[in-house]
Amino acid sequence: MMKTPEKLFFTALGNDYRYRILTLLMKKPMSVNALAEKLGIEQSNLSHHLKCLLDCRFVEADVKGRTRIYRLSPATKELVGSTKKYINYYGGYLKKCGMLS
Amino acid sequence: MMKTPEKLFFTALGNDYRYRILTLLMKKPMSVNALAEKLGIEQSNLSHHLKCLLDCRFVEADVKGRTRIYRLSPATKELVGSTKKYINYYGGYLKKCGMLS
DNA sequence: TCAACATATGAATTGTTAATCATATATATT
């Protein structure tokens, strides 16, 4: 069904866990375990989301012993900073939209 | 179930019709009919999307006789311009993400 | 005021995305 880049982009960022992963990694790189604790999410679910973010190059990872440390890819830092501004601006209106709620 | 502003924001923009409406309105204001023609979409479906964009203040409208002319709200011009840049950058990677496709 | 046109709305259906569950892989430790 060949989705558009626009659709893929907003769908990727439009999941709360994925977006929270990005904001957590803004602060510092983290292992899967550490992320799972912070998010209160099941390990396998988290792994699925991390794979998605990795495929999309929103994050990078390197192997450290048997753990994997995830970090934001450079371009993503700017992206997250920029979107935060808009979310703040539109936030109040968005919650009044019946179609989305 | 109280969704987050982040989720609402990306869901609002993550529908192809809604995003295309915004890019069409970047060029010039348009009536519902004109938009429906450009998009090849059913009128009632389009109206639902326009209501959403209106509720979220991505667009504004004014009544002109029995038609309604929609236009981008000022802040949205900047938003669309800014996101276009990121979509262009990540586009190539996004389509390789199995979870999204 | 009646017909037609332009747009909007609500409810039901269909389609898409995410979570779960079971299991696999890879590395380190004993």
Added chain:
DNA sequence: AATATATATGATTAACAATTCATATGTTGA
């Protein structure tokens, strides 16, 4: 080599978002 630990993967199920369909509203012109 066997076990424990950390993470990944695939398939199924559950949750959510978008479309359709039927109908409503509001405005203009005959």
